[in-house]
Amino acid sequence: xxxxxxxxxxxxxxxxxxxxxxxxxxxxxxxxxxxxxxxxxxxxxxxxxxxxxxxxxxxxxxxxxxxxxxxxxxxxxxxxxxxxxxxxxxxxxxxxxxxxxxxxxxxxxxxxxxxxxxxxxxxxxxxxxxxxxxxxxxxxxxxxxxxxxxxxxxxxxxxxxxxxxxxxxxxxxxxxxxxxxxxxxxxxxxxxxxxxxxxxxxxxxxxxxxxxxxxxxxxxxxxxxxxxxxxxxxxxxxxxxxxxxxxxxxxxxxxxxxxxxxxxxxxxxxxxxxxxxxxxxxxxxxxxxxxxxxxxxxxxxxxxxxxxxxxxxxxxxxxxxxxxxx
Ligand code: A3P
Numbered sequence: 001x002x003x004x005x006x007x008x009x010x011x012x013x014x015x016x017x018x019x020x021x022x023x024x025x026x027x028x029x030x031x032x033x034x035x036x037x038x039x040x041x042x043x044x045x046x047x048x049x050x051x052x053x054x055x056x057x058x059x060x061x062x063x064x065x066x067x068x069x070x071x072x073x074x075x076x077x078x079x080x081x082x083x084x085x086x087x088x089x090x091x092x093x094x095x096x097x098x099x100x101x102x103x104x105x106x107x108x109x110x111x112x113x114x115x116x117x118x119x120x121x122x123x124x125x126x127x128x129x130x131x132x133x134x135x136x137x138x139x140x141x142x143x144x145x146x147x148x149x150x151x152x153x154x155x156x157x158x159x160x161x162x163x164x165x166x167x168x169x170x171x172x173x174x175x176x177x178x179x180x181x182x183x184x185x186x187x188x189x190x191x192x193x194x195x196x197x198x199x200x201x202x203x204x205x206x207x208x209x210x211x212x213x214x215x216x217x218x219x220x221x222x223x224x225x226x227x228x229x230x231x232x233x234x235x236x237x238x239x240x241x242x243x244x245x246x247x248x249x250x251x252x253x254x255x256x257x258x259x260x261x262x263x264x265x266x267x268x269x270x271x272x273x274x275x276x277x278x279x280x281x282x283x284x285x286x287x288x289x290x291x292x293x294x295x296x297x298x299x300x301x302x303x304x305x306x307x308x309x310x311x312x313x314x315x316x317x318x319x320x321x322x323x324x325x326x
Pocket of ligand 1: 049050051052053054055056057129132133134136230231232233235253254255256257258261
């Protein structure tokens with residue numbers, strides 16, 4: 001009998017390189033063997049992330065943009081395969097004759113199939129909130145076999161990256177380092193929360209000018225519809241329909257959707273462990289400052305107010321460069 005206070009993962013081997021990849025419990029070698037055979041198509045759109053960073057939200061937004069506001073019918077997984085689970089055959093079966101195929105993946109950068117004209121969106125979220133969300137995620141999914149999951153045990157595994165798909169810290173660093181690549185868009189969950197309109201327009205522009213223009217037509221009617229259909233409350237209502245995996249009623253997939261929920265869960269010692277890790281892993285490439293501009297920052301360093309407003313100024317000028325460039 002498994003220890004139901006600790007999550008179950010499986011350790012799988014890449015069939016060619018022999019590299020080990022941790023998968024959630026319930027997956028098997030056949031999933032990995034099939035997934036690594038998938039070849040990216042020229043029009044593919046990859047929605048990439050670490051678990052619990054807003055992947056489903058972004059999938060929905062991308063879907064709504066390319067399908068002109070038409071909502072996904074039935075389980076999201078049937079229309080947007082998760083590469084590491086659905087594998088090569090199922091992913092290839094998704095009809096891409098009329099609309100580009102959208103593929104979800106938690107694989108690290110090197111493992112995601114590449115094509116020079118395919119598009120790659122990466123979303124991340126402050127790791128403290130991602131950890132808390134991951135805790136509830138594991139508790140509610142049968143595959144992890146841990147209905148009594150202990151928060152502290154999960155915290156320890158999370159900070160050691162002893163969880164699925166290489167964990168959070170190196171994953172983000174890797175993708176962040178590629179954020180300037182032409183076919184890549186790096187997004188923050190917290191930005192989507194603060195400014196859904198601006199972020200949805202940014203995503204549409206990245207996907208193609210024709211999408212951006214149709215969002216702006218008729219006084220932004222389609223844009224407004226997409227904001228509404230991708231809001232937390234709308235997604236919560238349809239979640240039983242779009243999330244195919246069964247979960248206990250008290251542990252829904254579309255759970256709380258808030259920034260800063262970690263404050264309700266982590267001890268100050270745990271918060272400090274996270275802060276140190278964010279600094280250690282994030283300072284070299286700079287991702288540690290991603291949330292400096294947000295009211296509820298990922299970590300609470302003693303920065304002066306001058307530093308914060310200078311970061312805000314820099315972000316504003318980066319944004320205006322983006323708008324001018326696009
Ligand atoms: P919480 O557990 O903090 O509520 P993923 O899709 O990567 O697994 O991420 C799931 C997280 O995104 C959950 O976070 C979920 O509630 C949140 N989420 C999903 N849709 C959202 C939306 N429309 N607005 C805000 N948060 C959303």
